[in-house]
Amino acid sequence: MAKSRVNYTQAQFITSAPDITKLPEDTGIEIAFAGRSNAGKSSSLNTLTEQKLARTSKTPGRTQLINAFALGEDQRLIDLPGYGFAKVPLEMKKKWQKSLGEYLQKRQSLKGLVVLMDIRHPLKDLDRQLIEWASGSGIPVLALLTKADKFKQGKRNSEVLKVRRELAEVSELIKVHAFSSLKGTGLNELQKQLDEWFLGPVQVKPPSENEAAPE
Template structure:
């Protein structure tokens, strides 16, 4: 069966939740497919989401890293969602609040069974910090594919950019096909077609496309 082509430009905000318990209230049953966006608080998650969906105001951006305090869910269609997770590592906030964000992040990653892939965003000038590596290792151990997205690639000259990309690919090579590494620029659009291709693939696991096919047949 051919996969469903997702028009990411039609993405719309669905809900915000402070933790997994509230998320379950809004989205009972843990069904469909979700793709999570995770990264340090200065990695440019909101800008990347806005660029990929071609919607300037879909995800809130701020000059103050760490503004995203909630699990923000965006709907692609009735079966598919993008999830913007709280940023980690950098935010200048009280420790108690930071711990609350980390708890929400951990609960989502450990308990959300509909998770189809994780985009780990890293500033290309400062990739593979300890928390980034922990996130990637956790996902691979859970057999969840990862896209290591090196953001702000427009900040580097082409030769330096590719040297960094190749170095990151070499360091993550031990994870095999579970991890892909791509440069990305929200400003210039660098890497956008490749990223959308990967997201579209993750949005179409075989079990979901077969279920959609059966639903179509039942409705005829």
Template sequence: MSSSTPLVSLCQQATFIKSASLVSQCPPDIGLEVAFAGRSNAGKSSALNTLTHARLARTSKTPGRTQLINFFKLDDERRLVDLPGYGYAKVPLELKAHWQQHLDAYLTGRQSLVGLVLVMDLRHPLSDFDCMMLEWARKSDIPAHVLLSKADKMAFGAAKNALLKVQTRMRKELGSNASVQLFSSPKRMGIDEAHGRLAQWLFPAEQEDSEG
């Protein structure tokens, strides 16, 4: 990431814009935004809070509390988006169906979406939901980056082996080109790498200049 890229500073100043229960309630579809997705117990909200150094996303000991699409402003042109987490057994089926329909409408129709961060629990990666999201990203030609969260729950060697297994399976079985990294919110592991990926998506012109 270019040292001139103000992403980290913007993340520290990120502010809540609004929540939407329907796509029609989302902010205007302009500029650039990166969405965070993950099963409701994968640590998505904690990851988003860690990357922004702010208490943006609501965390709870009861998974499944993020029931709306939540938008956070970085600047006038860039946003981060916290998508509904689902897959938790105690959430009513009608609510799951609503989330599914709402999420599909957002992912397929949002023109400003330039990247997807998919948060997976390193100990339980590539759930049906994870595979569905990776397949959607591949078919939609939207770049994806996987945060293998809770990496602090495993020894470093075991975590690296798990990372390699996930990378291999994603490419061989899913045909996914998504990048993958280890991440831990409590240990603040992998923050720089994740910020670098966000900067590539949210500041594409600066990335091209640094490569040129």
């Protein structure tokens, strides 16, 4: 496994906020994780950080607050409220949507958005709306197709290609990868993208005179 440039295992809980006014100061860089309530968002965060950072539940819709986790100086992971679970009361849905919308629209430190979708049911209406809005607002998007272990490799690859083609119509800059918290599939790709958002692209040094290519 390739070594990540950011140590995600050092993530520490900061706060659970009902809205952006209760979040840490809007400075530095934040990467947000968003997805439907049953997309495996908490499991993905726990796999990334190698700890039980986000609470998982058999009952979708338990993430009702904006959860912030510190990685280092002015680097944070944000776990946004899950959306789209039918059994959640309407008033609660409206409250979550309001806090999620305010965060996405007003948070200046947001530098990237990871949208998690079950690979068996990708690009539902709310997923598509979120991705289109983020892309249109200039927020880079990584679409993670979770629970990839549910498919064999051929089917998994075809689903990834299908979603890539559909999202290319929104923006060619949107990246799409399969992910499995159970198997670790896609973890390297997730870490690489987060590293780039937090630290910038890897700088490849040109060869020195002593390292000139052989003739």
